[in-house]
Amino acid sequence: MPDATNIHATAIVVGKTGLLFLGPSGSGKSTLAFSCLAAAKPLGLNAMLVADDRVLIAKREGSIIAECPPSIAGLMEIRYTGIVHMPYVSKAEMHFAIRPVDPATAERLPPEDEQIDIADSIQLPLIRLSAASANPLAAITAKIGARLD
Numbered sequence: 001m002p003d004a005t006n007i008h009a010t011a012i013v014v015g016k017t018g019l020l021f022l023g024p025s026g027s028g029k030s031t032l033a034f035s036c037l038a039a040a041k042p043l044g045l046n047a048m049l050v051a052d053d054r055v056l057i058a059k060r061e062g063s064i065i066a067e068c069p070p071s072i073a074g075l076m077e078i079r080y081t082g083i084v085h086m087p088y089v090s091k092a093e094m095h096f097a098i099r100p101v102d103p104a105t106a107e108r109l110p111p112e113d114e115q116i117d118i119a120d121s122i123q124l125p126l127i128r129l130s131a132a133s134a135n136p137l138a139a140i141t142a143k144i145g146a147r148l149d
Helices: 029-043 136-144
Strands: 005-014 017-022 045-061 062-065 074-078 082-085 091-094 096-101 113-117 122-130
Touching: 005 029, 005 091, 005 113, 017 029, 017 045, 017 062, 017 113, 029 045, 029 074, 029 096, 029 136, 045 074, 045 091, 045 122, 091 113, 096 113, 122 136
Parallel strands: 017 091, 017 096, 096 122
Antiparallel strands: 005 017, 005 045, 045 062, 062 091, 074 082, 113 122
């Protein structure tokens, strides 16, 4: 994508819902994304990695598209385990941004209908999620009030 912005993030798609995990290095982006991918399988949901660590993001015809840089296609870092190969898609539409938070310092009740700026003129609805969440996919589903299929 020639007009894409390269951002530090992890992108996955569960069913038809794109989830973009944002935050600084070490905040839990990859761990939460991996947990969502793992939780989707027993539920019979198709779930794939788009990109881990670096994501190319662009707005196309009203949609937010995440694409994987070719050099890291299908690769995901699982902290303390290493780099693993994952099923992936090279690009997908993103619908929600997920920000890992530290429960010790996070607001108990974040603002309703919160949006986050991803890049120039690119915004997504934001879901804050504990970096230590035992079942992040269930929490995300509860927040959006829909199944991820």
